Each structure stands twice: as C-alpha cells, then as structure tokens.
Amino acid sequence: MDAFAQNNGHLAVSDARYINGLKLFIQAVTPLEYSIHRGYAHLGRQLGGAGLRIACQLQSLDELRHSQTATHALGNFNRFFNGMHHSVSWFDRLWYLAAPKSFIEDAFTAGPFEFLTAISFCFDGLLTNLMFVPFMSGAANNGDLATTAVGFSTQSDNARHMAVGLAAITFILQQDAGNAPIVQKWMDKWFWRGFRLLTLAAMMQDYMLPKRTMSWREAWEIYGESNGAALFKDLAQYGIREPKGWRDACAAKDHLSHQAWNLYYTYASVAAVHSWVPSDEEMAWLSEKYPQSFDQYYRPRLEYYQFLNQTGRRFYNHHLPMMCQTCQHPVIFTATEAPATLSHRQTRLNGEMYHFCSDPCRDIFVNEPEKYLQARIPVHQMHQGHCFKPEPDGRAADFDAKFDATFDAEFDATFDAEQALLAWGHITHGQDNLDFDGSPDQINFKDWGGNVEVEGAQS
C-alpha cells in the first residue's frame, strides 16, 4: 500500500491497458496461491518427518501471505478499474480460469509425494521464475511499484521453496532405485501441466505490458532453458531425464504468447479482461523479438483485425471453444514441427471421444483415465445447462435449440446465450469485457489525466 501511495497511485502507470495484466494476475495467480496454501496445510498433516512437516507449514504460510499481499496491492487498483471485483467467484466459474483451477485441484487430489513433485519441484523449481521475475520487472517499467514489491517478495520465498523441492526429490530418489520411474512420470506430467499454465504468463509478458522489457522468448531462454538444463543435469545421476514435453515447450517459445493473445482477443466478449490489437510500434517490437514467427504467422492476422476495426467490425468469436480434457485450456496450440497445424489429439474410451491440446496432455489422460474422466470442462457444463442462473432454465426442453441458435446471433438477441453466461459469471457486459478501445477503463484513465508526468514517479 505504501509502494502504491509513493508511486502516486493508479495514475502513474504507463497506460490503462497495463491494468489488464493485473486483472489476470488477481483472477488466476492469486487464487492459485491461496489454493497452494491449502495444499501444503493438508500435506503437512500427511508427512511423518519433522523437517518436511515444518517446511510444509512454512510454505503454507508463505502462500497465504502471497495471496494476501497481492490482494491488498491490487485492491488499490480495484477501486478505479473494472475486471477485478469478482476474482474469487471468477476463479470457480470462468472458462479461461479452468486451466489454473484444474491444475491445483489435480495437484492436491494426488498423493503427498506427487504433490511435492508437482508444486515444490516442477512448479516452484522450474516455472515460478517465469511467472514472477520478468513480469514484475515489466510492472516496474510500467510505473507500478506496488505490484513489483509483491512479485519480488513472493519470489524470494519461492527461492526457498525451490530448495525444499530439490531436497525432497533428491531424498525420494536416494531411498530406492525403483522410485526413479515413478518420479519421472510425475515430472513428465507436472512439468507439462505447469507449462500450460504459463500460457497466461507468456501473453501477459508480450502483449499486456505497454512498455516492453523482455520478450517471453528471452525469459524462457533464461529462466526455463538454462535453469532447467542445469537441474536435469544434476538429477541425471539418479536416472532422471528431462521431462517429456520439454522439447515441445522449448519449441513453443516462438508461438505461445501469440496464440494465447489470439484466443483472448477473439473471446473478449466472454472474459473479464480487455484485449486489443497491438499498435504498429508494438508489432515492430514483436517482429524484432520473434524473427522466426511473428511476421510469418501472427502479424497478418493482427493486421486483418486492425482492418476490421477500422471498418467498425471488431471480430468476436461467438462459438464455444473445444477444451482439452487434461489441462482444460482451449485447444489452440500448434504442432512442434508445423506451426500452422493444430496439435489436437483424441482418444476413445468406453465409447466416448476425449479431446486434447497436445500429445503430453493425452499421455497424462491415458496414464490416469479414471481421474480425468471426471474433469468438469466448462464448455461441456455450458452445453449441459449448468452455467446459468435460474432464468433462463438451462435444463428446459427447448434450451439446447435456443442455445445453439442464439450463440451465433447478434449480441442483443432476446434470448442470448452469451448474456446468460455473463450473468451467471458475474461479468458486467460493456464494463468488464470487450475491446479496450472504448472501455470505461480507457475513458476514465484519460479523464483522470493518467500517465501524466508526476514528480518523483517512476516513468
């Protein structure tokens, strides 16, 4: 709060677009940390050794503190901007938050040693630097010292969590050579689940920081590739190799943020976050940072959206996306060797077809089908009529026909499936959703004289 006040509050940020990264942070990351605090509290009760029990207790407290400091810091912005006020129920209800929610629920319904591998090793050890270091440097660069303070304070705890994770994994591996294949399977699974979770971080880094610092690609090379390579080298003596999916993740560094932004751009009518077409200057930065992919695959699409906007036809996708049965992310990712081909995969089980975003997600399902058969996939729930308030009645006989017919129709139809979904999800149409251009956030920030040169402010 002090950092917020010292930084002249909400007016010194670079641009009100920047706030949208914070919205995703409070919607996705903060509830995730709160859930991890619960996970460690459960885990501490299940472990007999005093050392690990204490480590779990401390990590549980750390995670609770992280969710509290983020809530306090971003609560200051919530007084001025839309898209933050319902973050707790959004985590439970909104389709795009099913990825983080299902990640943590999958972890704390696993056994204690799998949970340790999932969170302490794969998530804290391999992936949190990517969530908390480059974006927080970006926050400072965009004039937001309050969030920077939260992020760096969080990551200093995570450095300790990484040490615990590595110690725990090493201990398990040293007990019995037979543990190596079990731990390897958990690492394969949890590296990939964590990597899918980082789709959000990649997009925030490349598209949601109006003043750029480092690209997702550069961040991945430093915090993912070199850090991960060193870690797996240390563990090779126990028969551990890099996780399955590692090479796919490295190859995705040229594509991930662009594919994610396209999803959020086109589904902005049903998300509590704004999106926009990057400016020409921003596209030039993306070209420079992504010489192998941006101009070839992603610029033409953004320029087409720009053209549609200029003629008053902002594109919104009114079709429900197919979602992955494992990671619960929409199936938008492309094949490692063929960036223009979807990596959609399928498996048939007991007469039902299941869909996946990638080979690693399908493998996770095939290894534990009894767990992932039960997944609560948001889009399936919508089709079953479970994501609506009592009116309209999602279980009425004529609901399906109306739902299908009106999902493609104009936004203000008399029975509008999207409006019904927004009402159930507590998204206020015209405030929390749609394009940044013309949003109350944009208009207010301008009226308040935002991003003026304030004496003493970080510019």
Ligand code: ZN
């Ligand atoms: Zn998936």
